[in-house]
Amino acid sequence: xxxxxxxxxxHYQPFGRAAQVGIRAVSVYRPAATIDNLALGAxxxxxxxxxxxxxxxxxxxxxxxxxxxxxxxxxxxxxxxxEHDLAFEKLDCLVLVTQNPDRAGLPHTSAIVHKKLxxxxxxxxxxxxxxxxxxxxxxxxxxxxxSAQGFAHGLLVTADPYSKIIDPADRDTALLFGDGATATWIxxxxxxxxxxxxxxxxxxxxxxxxxDANGHLKMNGRAVFNFAAxxxxxxxxxxxxxxxxxxxxxxxxxLHQGSRYIVETLAKRIGANERAIFAAGAYGNTVxxxxxxxxxxxxxxxxxxxxxxxxxxxLSWASxxxxxxxx
Amino acid sequence: MPTSSxxxxxxxxxxxxxxxxxxxxxxxxxxxxxxxxxxxxxxLAVEEQFGVEIPDEDSKSLNTLNALLTYLExx
Numbered sequence: 001x002x003x004x005x006x007x008x009x010x011h012y013q014p015f016g017r018a019a020q021v022g023i024r025a026v027s028v029y030r031p032a033a034t035i036d037n038l039a040l041g042a043x044x045x046x047x048x049x050x051x052x053x054x055x056x057x058x059x060x061x062x063x064x065x066x067x068x069x070x071x072x073x074x075x076x077x078x079x080x081x082x083e084h085d086l087a088f089e090k091l092d093c094l095v096l097v098t099q100n101p102d103r104a105g106l107p108h109t110s111a112i113v114h115k116k117l118x119x120x121x122x123x124x125x126x127x128x129x130x131x132x133x134x135x136x137x138x139x140x141x142x143x144x145x146x147s148a149q150g151f152a153h154g155l156l157v158t159a160d161p162y163s164k165i166i167d168p169a170d171r172d173t174a175l176l177f178g179d180g181a182t183a184t185w186i187x188x189x190x191x192x193x194x195x196x197x198x199x200x201x202x203x204x205x206x207x208x209x210x211x212d213a214n215g216h217l218k219m220n221g222r223a224v225f226n227f228a229a230x231x232x233x234x235x236x237x238x239x240x241x242x243x244x245x246x247x248x249x250x251x252x253x254x255l256h257q258g259s260r261y262i263v264e265t266l267a268k269r270i271g272a273n274e275r276a277i278f279a280a281g282a283y284g285n286t287v288x289x290x291x292x293x294x295x296x297x298x299x300x301x302x303x304x305x306x307x308x309x310x311x312x313x314x315l316s317w318a319s320x321x322x323x324x325x326x327x
Numbered sequence: 328m329p330t331s332s333x334x335x336x337x338x339x340x341x342x343x344x345x346x347x348x349x350x351x352x353x354x355x356x357x358x359x360x361x362x363x364x365x366x367x368x369x370x371l372a373v374e375e376q377f378g379v380e381i382p383d384e385d386s387k388s389l390n391t392l393n394a395l396l397t398y399l400e401x402x
Contacts, residue, residue, distance in 0.1 A: 047362070050362055050363075050364075054362060054364050220383070221363075221367070222367050222370075222383060222386060223383075225364070225367050225368070225371070226367070226371050229368070229371055230371075230375075261364045265368060
């Protein structure tokens with residue numbers, strides 16, 4: 001075996017010399033079926049005004065029971081391929097953010113996705129076990145990996161259908177979560193560059209979001225609320241210091257869509273108000289998909305600088321700046 | 328030093344559109360229209376303003392102005 005027998009992709013760059021890759025496109029897949037959250041709330045004896053004004057989710061997207069996590073991921077990637085003319089043979093890597101893998105997580109769900117999509121053998125894949133902070137952490141990890149390895153085309157996929165683990169009788173969680181998936185194409189000639197980032201973990205509260213002995217999601221609402229209300233503003237303050245800018249320089253703040261109340265509370269605490277949008281009312285909290293859904297569907301062309309912050313399971317947070325690329 | 332007026336100010340700043348001056352000292356928050364999420368937010372604001380930590384096991388019973396004031400005065 002000699003090095004001259006190895007055929008390298010035409011776009012290959014030597015280690016560490018790749019130009020900066022960024023976000024070219026994001027596509028979203030949401031199942032067509034939804035649950036009427038007001039009707040569900042009535043069954044669980046939840047106040048309808050509370051659902052509308054505080055939870056904010058009027059409908060929750062629901063996958064078909066026969067669909068698994070890999071199917072949602074595949075659907076998002078196929079949409080990306082069609083909407084943005086992506087040829088699978090170009091792909092160097094795929095990172096899948098999920099904490100609800102197919103089967104018991106072995107093999108990794110990204111390998112199942114790789115098989116279902118017929119991706120090229122050289123396309124490396126792995127799963128990232130993160131929840132609501134997963135997209136921003138995933139962006140950072142994927143971009144850094146691609147840049148170090150000279151990869152030209154990569155996908156960051158989020159697919160975490162909580163319908164697999166929700167206790168339908170638990171009023172604290174049953175009215176929040178929706179199913180969905182997103183696929184983000186990371187490459188050169190991109191729409192968004194990743195700027196400063198800020199991450200962290202408050203692990204003394206790691207049991208605040210977990211699964212009980214029956215495998216159902218269990219949430220300490222007060223602990224999660226307090227964590228978000230205190231750590232997110234602190235993270236954003238540190239992020240802006242790293243980026244050497246102020247909130248006045250930010251056009252849109254994309255916060256994880258945990259609920260209308262947490263978004264409004266955080267918007268008030270950081271002073272972002274109308275620049276921090278709540279847009280998940282028609283489909284629910286889609287975990288690591290919530291921020292890329294906002295990026296794909298709720299970011300106007302006029303926005304030049306974004307601030308993203310995901311927070312949740314871990315309990316962990318991840319914040320970043322995205323700057324629109326000038327072509 | 329916690330006082331009734333300071334707590335009313337916290338409640339008014341925390342709960343959008345709420346008139347805390349009309350809140351009776353022994354009126355249960357929920358009966359006054361303060362829901363569970365607003366209650367969490369009030370307790371967090373109280374913790375931050377007075378530098379105290381309110382354990383989960385104490386939080387549910389702190390659902391009137393008097394209960395909150397008595398609790399803070401004892402800390």
